[in-house]
Amino acid sequence: MLSQANSFGLSGLTGFPVKVEADISGGLPAYETVGLPDAAVKESKERVRAALKNSGFLLPPSRITVSLAPANVRKEGSVYDLPIALALLCAQGKIKQAPLTRAIYLGELALNGDVRGVNGVLPMVISARQAGEEVFFVPRENAEEAACVEGARVFPVDNLRGLIAFLQGEGGMEPLPQTVVVPEIGENALDFSYIKGQASAKRAAEIAAAGGHNLLLAGTPGSGKTMLARAMPSILPPMDMAECMEVTKIHSVVGHRGLVTARPYRSPHHGASAVAITGGGSNALPGEISLAHLGVLFLDEFPEFHRDVLESLRQPLEDGVITVSRSKQSCTYPASFMLVAAMNPCPCGNRGSRTKACTCSPAAIHRYVRKISGPLLDRIDLFIEMNDVPFEELTGKGEGESSQVIRQRVTAARQRQHERFGSDSTRLNAQLTIGEMDEFCQLSKPCRDIMERAFQRMELSARAYQRVRKVARTIADLAGSESIQEQHLMEAIRYRSLPILQEEP
Amino acid sequence: MIDERDRLELWLHYATGTNYKQFAAVREEYYYLDEAWEDVRAGQMGRFTMLDEEGKQRLMEAARDGFMDRYIRWLDKNQINVLTSTSYCYPSLLKEIHDPPAVLFYKGTLNEDMQLPIAVVGTRRCTDYGKEVAKTFGRELVRAGATVVSGLATGIDGYAAVGALSVEDAQDPTVAVLGCGIDVVYPQGNEKLYAAIAERGCVMTEFLPKTRPLPQNFPLRNRIISGLSLGVLVVEAGERSGASITAHLALEQGREVFAIPGRVTDRMSIGTNTLIRRGEAKLVTQVSDILEEFGAAYTSSEPREVNLSSLSPLEQQIVKALLSGEKNDDELMERCDTDIGQLIYTLTELSISGIIKQLPGSVYALDTLQTRIVE
Secondary structure: OEEEEEEEEEEOOEEEEEEEEEEEEOOOOEEEEEOOEOHHHHOHHHHHHHHHHHOOOOOOOOEEEEEEEOOOOOEOOOOOHHHHHHHHHHHOOOOOOHHHHHEEEOOEEOOOOEEEOOOOHHHHHHHHHHOOOOEEEEEHHHHHHHOOOOOOEEEEEOEHHHHHHHHHHHOOOOOOOOOOOOOOOOOOOOOHHHOOOOHHHHHHHHHHHHHOOOEEEEOOOOOOHHHHHHHHHHHOOOOOHHHHHHHHHHHHHOOOOOOOOOOOEEOOOOOOOHHHHHEEOOOOEEOHHHHOOOOEEEEOOHHHOOHHHHHHOHHHHHHOEEEEEOOOOEEEEEOOOEEEEEEOOOOOOOOOOOOOOOOOOHHHHHHHHHOOOHHHHOOOOEEEEOOOOOHHHHOOOOOOOOHHHHHHHHHHHHHHHHHHHOOOOOOOHHHOOHHHHHHHOOOOHHHHHHHHHHHHHOOOOOOHHHHHHHHHHHHHHHOOOOOOOHHHHHHHHHOOOOHHHOOOO | OOOHHHHHHHHHHHHHOOOHHHHHHHHHHOOOHHHHHHHHHOOOOOOOOOOOHHHHHHHHHHOOOOHHHHHHHHHHHOOOEEEEOOOOOOOHHHHOOOOOOOEEEEEEOOOOOOOOEEEEEOOOOOOHHHHHHHHHHHHHHHHOOOEEEEOOOOOHHHHHHHHHHOOOOOOOOEEEEOOOOOOOOOOOOOHHHHHHHHHHOEEEEOOOOOOOOOOOHHHHHHHHHHHHOOEEEEOOOOOOOHHHHHHHHHHHOOOEEEEOOOOOOOHHHHHHHHHHHOOOOEEOOOHHHHHHHHOOOOOOOOOEEEEHHHOOHHHHHHHHHHHOOOEEHHHHHHHOOOOHHHHHHHHHHHHHOOOEEEEOOOEEEEOOOOEEEEO
């Protein structure tokens, strides 16, 4: 007998409908799965057989064919265990056909018949909703994320036996109420008040947060670069509902369960490969830059990252998206993150310290600094060097401002930017185009004079010009000023001059 | 350009390399080098007792048909100029030393009478202090009309050349002497500086093209640096540094030696402080200390005077705090009553007007080489 159950597959962040068909016919006992299954889908045969047996159903010793349509698209993962089991039961006449084609079934089976969570439920449910589907049976682990999709009736499934009973009309299952997404500030984010001293670095962090600028921190080991980066999410305004969904979608694909409500903070190790950072692998999964979407990507020991990793950051830093192309598929993932990079001032780390001597030769320093290419530095708006903190200051009582106070200023500055850019509410100063800069970042005559003098005196590059204007715009926004004033510009210039980065023999 | 006499000297130099003794001995034996050429061509090596077998072999090899033509054509093609010791534009000061290089390969323009040539040398592993002093002295020497001679190494030598080149309207501001072949750029990464010096000044060497920068080349190179110069300024030198060797060569050659003093705790100032202690070098704190030795008038820019009262109250607070030594911005925050944004833009303002400078580590100091504060 023939039967069919509806399920969904995932390519990148977009889902596609998959029809699971099962046929049981006479002949020598056999079990075939067709429709480009990967190893996990092929192995579903054993899981399904055991789960059915342990739920009180036996597969007949006949010829069984399971087909996953469309037959020309590769199917991956364990998500089809549940629809396959149901289709087989239907083919034996144990349950009716109708409910199987009116809902979407997702889930992996344990041998005892329990239903386990799978990856990528949220993007599949979103795509299915757009395709007009309404009823979803998903593992309980994934139910919360699925239920935040508007108009989706999500039934959490605990085990096969319960689901079969429900489908046979015995009731016992209720759809979840729609999950309310409550955006929050990162729980594990550090508070700014914990950071002693470092007034100028904190100020740079505030400006970076307000304008969405990328930030490069330099400083001796132990000066608090990592601490400052960890505290960054705490001064960013919370995400809105749509942003939470977007971020959860990406994290769901790589196996995160539940909703992501706080801005992501990712800090991959400097040994990470280009694939780990940008995304890829045989099934083109999102990488760290996409997982940091709408949050902070912290790259500690910046010059120690492989050259190809650093260079691969250039395009997403510019575009905010990354297209991962593999032979079998090509996926586009959002990657609009705030880059916080940290580096030592020299290979030994003591340059600029007043307590320890630097032992690096100028050539070694030059090589170290040169690892970060000009085009990449060009995409980083703010450079700041941390102070070498004396011990007594680390333990000192002096309380700095709390993250909440800074966050209010950041939110106000972002609000001002939103009003300026109008409809496109996600735009920030960092993403201004040259044309928009001429409109929004006009410099008065005294300001242009300052620029000229600064470029001569401080040996700034011509590239720095646009960056300085953008940062000055953000500083003016923080100050609530309509136009860029001289003091805003002069402060912005300071964030462009990092003595340790000056190129010389 | 290369006449018959140069050609013979070039030939002999090819065989004897940088061994000046051998070169001089052959010159003594043969007053007219064409006789030597004829002898070698005829295979009569009897008079070449001062050469070892290898030297004779090279002499014969270079005398083969067409060899010298190819060599000279190659030099021409690569725009490498040649100066021999008999040439009339050979630098006059260099001619005075007891072992002047027989042949100089160079790129750029070489003046036989350089304007007040002063060598600026020092360690390759310089500190930020050394870097700044080298750049400033390089620049100010050129402004005062001197020529900066250095070794195109990383560190002090390179920064001195950078400082010299920063004077835009200067003619032939700097000469670099290499410890390798003229077509070898060492250290790697110095290509830009090499090109800039070759364009506006002169890069020279006595080593044959393609010679690698071997450690034994550098003392030979150092004698040319001091030989070209009237005085040698050592900016920073470690305990046993090449710069100290240059200083001693300069003393042997009867040239003036100057040294920049450093802190007693600085490893890279041990060499310079020792030179001063032994009375071998004159202690130098400003460019005019060097120039007065040669009776040259110093008209270049002395530090500009800035009156403290002409500054804004916050600027005054900052400058006063810095008068007692360098401070980082947290320390300045403690000493000035202001918020961080205001402090940062005031610091930028002071840097732009050349009153203070920013050092690694978010540390600020008064820029005493540019401005002097008067209260």
